[in-house]
Amino acid sequence: MLSDKEVAHIAKLARIELKPAEKDGLKKDLSSILDYIGKLNEADTSSVQPLYQTTGLVNSTRSDEPRKEFPMTEKLNELLIGQAPAKHDHFIKVRPVLNKK
């Protein structure tokens, strides 16, 4: 069973603020899922290399030249930048990272 402290730590890593009711539910759910996942320890993987993807492709590269598939237009700019909750002209506004205190 995960502890309250562990759940709080994971939530912080995940950048999710949990309500008190959510914490208990997640503690229970995550613990039972992790119990099931414990099954993995029965598999002998001592001589196995991990498999991260299945295509067999290695270093899929392209030539280092500018591409023109998405020429910037007013309309595209509006769809890309215009949907930001806070903006100024064609720029996205964010809150300061460093606070004066």
Added chain:
Amino acid sequence: MIPEKLTIRSAREGLARGDFSAPELFEHYNKRIRAQNGELNAFLTVFDAPEEFDTEGTLAGVPCAIKDNMLIEGTRTTAASKILDNYTAAYDATVIKKLRSAGAVFLGKTNLDEFAMGTSTENSAFGPTRNPLDTDRVPGGSSGGSAAAIAADLAVFALGSDTGGSIRQPAAMCGIVGLKPTYGRISRHGLIAMASSFDQIGPLTKTVYDAALVLNELCGHDVFDSTTVDREIPDFTANLDRSIKGLRVGVPKEFFRAGLAKEVEERIRATIKKLEDMGCQVSDISLPNFEYALAAYYIAVPSEISANLARFDGIRYGHSSKKAATLLDTYLESRSEGFGPEPKRRIMLGAYALSSGYYDAYYLKAQKVRALIKKDFDDAFQKVDVIVGPTSPNTAFKIGEKASDPLALYLEDIYTVPLNLAGLPGISIPCGNGEDSGMPVGFQITGRSFDEATVLRVAHQLEQIT
């Protein structure tokens, strides 16, 4: 008069003969959606007719439905999440471009489990989709809206996405055809990413022939998705009728385990018998590490989810908390308010599996088990040409029946996730109804990497006699 249950083939023939026009066909489906969507909740967005209809192309004038995690420029795309409630797609997904150039028209966007995480479509932030065959039951998931739309004849064909069974399982539960192509066949550019080393787009259709036809249009290398493989694309409709006599069919003994419903097992065994009767060489095989597949999946996939969904931060698009005073609060509050319970659960699980001190025990271990699963399949395909079994352990269950137990819902994917771990193609086709529930049972056929042709051929020939 437009006939019921049009397939792509019959729609194209009707259009060619002049039985109906493309605008009439669109109007017909638009009306059906408006009449039935109140009850089924299969569509989240319904489009008006386009101004012009193409007359050239394999899919010219054929109306289709798109799972709402694929982008269509200038239209709302939600992934069934509150965090994207107000999001308008900035460009067309590659699959949308390809369908457009084949002449297809879009009826609307279909419901799904939030960010495609689920097996019942109950995790949608916009309410569950109902199974048209029994509206007290789920349609499966996560492409439940697309599957329900096809089963209720609200579109000629649909697209879904499959990370661990999300095309095949809802197809099984709604009694239709669902194809997950090989990983690398189809570009995911413009698909809202869930787990990038697993996600694959594919068709949900009324017939196997239609699935082959749509696959023909969707395949190919794309500069915007570097996992797409540049290789020759066969005409998948070409050999559907070629005899399957002598084809080697493997039946893994591990599939017949506790948890497999009796009514499902009966239909699966009866269908395997049919393959024998058709001259296939059926043999028992073993996938020794099958038992570990689901556990490996539920580490690897949440890990990728926790990374992919980090982009939803309340800064560039989507829901942004009004309460936040600092940058960190913007992240914390926007994500807390915007994500539903299942994405939160999986993001947390993934963050845990990747966190310092747990990486080796969980993430690395899961990727090693993934290698074992792939090797099991590679070994099996030395001896057989296709592997068959159930798509899911149960038929469609009641809405709410499993909602309080995430693990019970995860177990619905036990037969579908091994293919995603190994990147293999698989199809689910209906093989009759279960004796107890009266609901459809799905028969899953798996083939070698990039051998969709054989998978489709077996499926097509079974379909002709079912």
